[in-house]
Amino acid sequence: MPELPDVAAFKSSLDATALHQRIEDVEAQGAYPLKEIDPDELREGLRGRTFESTERHGKYLFVALDGDRGWLVLHFGMTGDLNYYEAPEKEPEYDQVLFRFANDYHLAYVSKRKLGEVRLIDDKEAFIEEHDLGPDAMAEDFDYERFKETFGQKRGMVKSALMDQSTLAGVGNVYSDEILFQAGIHPQRKVRDLDEEELRTIYGCLKEVLETAMKHNAEPADFPDGYLIPYRGEARCPCCDGELKSVKVSGRTAYYCPERQPEP
DNA sequence: AATATTGTTCAGCA
DNA sequence: GTGCTGAACAATAT
Numbered sequence: 106m107p108e109l110p111d112v113a114a115f116k117s118s119l120d121a122t123a124l125h126q127r128i129e130d131v132e133a134q135g136a137y138p139l140k141e142i143d144p145d146e147l148r149e150g151l152r153g154r155t156f157e158s159t160e161r162h163g164k165y166l167f168v169a170l171d172g173d174r175g176w177l178v179l180h181f182g183m184t185g186d187l188n189y190y191e192a193p194e195k196e197p198e199y200d201q202v203l204f205r206f207a208n209d210y211h212l213a214y215v216s217k218r219k220l221g222e223v224r225l226i227d228d229k230e231a232f233i234e235e236h237d238l239g240p241d242a243m244a245e246d247f248d249y250e251r252f253k254e255t256f257g258q259k260r261g262m263v264k265s266a267l268m269d270q271s272t273l274a275g276v277g278n279v280y281s282d283e284i285l286f287q288a289g290i291h292p293q294r295k296v297r298d299l300d301e302e303e304l305r306t307i308y309g310c311l312k313e314v315l316e317t318a319m320k321h322n323a324e325p326a327d328f329p330d331g332y333l334i335p336y337r338g339e340a341r342c343p344c345c346d347g348e349l350k351s352v353k354v355s356g357r358t359a360y361y362c363p364e365r366q367p368e369p
Numbered sequence: 370a371a372t373a374t375t376g377t378t379c380a381g382c383a
Numbered sequence: 384g385t386g387c388t389g390a391a392c393a394a395t396a397t
Binding site: 107108111164180181182183184185218220221222236268270277278279357358 | 373374375376377
Binding site: 184217259265269 | 388390394
């Protein structure tokens with residue numbers, strides 16, 4: 106479930122392993138159905154280069170190439186992952202793109218369901234604009250005033266608004282459930298019906314939940330007591346031990362506790 | 370064997 | 384024009 110905290114974890118692991126090494130070769134399987142992937146362009150653009158640094162915006166990871174030669178963009182779709190390994194027999198299943206470095210280690214872009222994006226771009230800001238991405242949810246300057254200005258104008262359901270990447274970038278199905286669970290707000294409440302205090306609560310929980318998840322490397326098993334995510338699967342509320350309810354919101358399944366999050 | 374699954378894009382509709 | 388919703392996209396596990 107690569108949402109903001111998961112991509113932040115991928116960023117940390119890439120930063121710790123794959124920077125400043127000459128890229129010897131790039132292997133890609135072929136065209137993705139959803140987003141075109143161009144194996145030749147990747148190989149030609151990356152061979153002999155190095156990854157210098159990374160930046161994350163929402164669920165996208167941007168890897169800067171040496172000598173201002175632009176960026177490698179990684180998006181992980183629903184099932185993406187990164188895997189750094191040495192021995193060839195450690196090659197993970199379902200790897201779609203393989204970067205091989207001079208030290209014989211490999212960085213694998215893994216995607217079981219193949220929804221995702223791997224490509225080279227020149228201009229990161231232009232890319233963010235083209236994809237209509239709002240401010241990164243964890244950006245320092247995404248303060249309450251900015252949140253209220255954009256999010257507060259939304260007309261639809263609060264869960265849909267949280268997941269709308271053009272409003273704020275980084276929150277998906279799973280973390281929107283967690284944020285609303287912590288906030289005690291039903292996912293189908295209309296944004297326009299929320300009062301100031303509820304907006305402030307949602308903003309506070311947004312930052313708090315993402316910060317906590319990042320601190321624990323997006324590993325649900327390490328999340329603090331009282332977090333919903335580890336219990337989503339068994340559909341039982343971590344606080345009242347009652348049964349979680351589920352409902353479809355914008356085509357996704359929202360889980361919520363009917364005790365904590367009263368019906369609209 | 371039908372169904373659900375993480376995200377994004379886009380058609381269709383208010 | 385705008386903004387929201389839900390289907391489609393892939394392919395795997397249950």
